[in-house]
Amino acid sequence: MGIFGTKRHEGAVWCVAWAHPKFGTILASSSYDGKVLIWREQHQNTTSPVAGSTWTKVFDFSLHTASVNMVSWAPHESGCLLACASSDGHVSVLEFRDNSWTHQIFHAHGMGVNSISWAPAASPGSLISSNPGPGQQRRFVTGGSDNLLKIWDYNPESKTYNLSQTLEGHSDWVRDVAWSPSILSKSYIASASQDKTVRIWTSDASNPGQWTSQQLEFDTVLWRVSWSPSGNILAVSGGDNKVSLWKENLKGQWEKVKDIEE
Template identity: 45%
Template sequence: MATATLAQFESGHADMVHDVEFDYYGKRLATCSSDRMIKIFDVVGEQVVHVADLGGHEGPVFEVAWSHPKFGSLLASCGYDNRVIVWKEVTENVWQQIYQSTMHTASVNSLSWAPYELGLSLAAASSDGSLSVLTYQADGTWTTELIENAHPVGANSVSWSPAAPKGSLVGSKAPGMPVKRIASGGSDNTVKVWTYEDANRMWHLDGSPLAGHADWVRDVAWAPNLGLPMNTIASAGQDGRLIAWTEREDGSTWDPVVVHDFAGAPVWRVSWSTSGNLLAATDASGAVTLWSEVTDGRWQQVSE
């Protein structure tokens, strides 16, 4: 198995750290905490240098997400105060809020920026059961679309699909138009896939909910497909299951494979490598494991 070098640094937070996210280039790091603060760090070699504090939330901050650098230095955050905040670096290490959404009526638990090909759009999942999609317009305003009752007992996670349709790089046909799809996971123990219809400008549930977990779905992550003839979504469950869902070529169903069962220990987060060939999972023990698909739909652990 492969081994990885572990680097540790002092975050400076006064309470539990909920999320740590690198930017697109891996040169900057954002952290957020129950102390209501977001911290920005420069990463230079093995040195992690604190450069900025962002204070604007009125409760624990649960997630942060960097936008694609095409749109400049933008960072989104969400938290227990029901808010989504978009931050912009106006000068070096000086940040300001450029947008704040207060449309949710319960904590906002997860954020995901759309692929840059789709413009500047941000999806959010809330404990009020709804999903929201915030989109920046050419006139400098933001529009908001709400998917109500997406998960009636609470939405915990959200992830955008790649913009390229599956099979666009390997098929004989010309590449299709970029697709707008998101995956969500909720406290109803399901994963759901949503597709945007341009004709009526609405999001709709794409097929039936994906039922493979026996408890809350804590996180979902849509794999980069690089134009391959498949879509894959990973889901992490309170029930200890790490599941990979693969969409059939005709789009009719999603086939689940249990990558690993952590024997009832909750799986908190999942994340794909840039190429989509490695899946990382964090479980309740605090361990991070890496998984790779081998043959016949089987997965194996590739980290110690």
């Protein structure tokens, strides 16, 4: 990866992600080289109209022993937190606090972690406040090469992330996961798999530990799933170079509303 022509990673870069603007102009990158790099934009103190800015590497995390496939910033209400998914089977969570970076790293999937996505900071049915408070959560979902999804919750007493649930249903690698940003009465997680299916997992606010899933079948391997900002439309992409858009109808069934092709 080169920023202003400067190479910093020693392998293919798989993922880049912007932090929330409240933390400044910060970019994270992850690579096949097993590293996670965090960059900050530095504005030059000059009155020149052609002067721009420079990018400075502010943190280099290299404790993973295999490719880091995805990085994901937590909702800004939770703090400056970055979760990283690696083929070494581990997840790391980096946090910037008190002007320094700290990390946790733990084993998540036996055959490697392909994807990771944070839940909204507020539980379903609640409203997000401007300041951290009761009812807010730190949790994320991971997808692995063991065909599983796993949900992890932060324990503020032990200050660790603990496995709370395992979701089974796919018959091949889970390539991507995406937690819907919606904070209405339900939680939604979408998962894309090499088994040519997408599953949409649903949990009601009245019973948050119970997840059901609806399967969407395709004719190709699926690579990515992504929610609209409102969390009511799901985009799916796969090996056929197409993107399809899906929406839940009044009966609770997910229907395709559009195909997008080049």
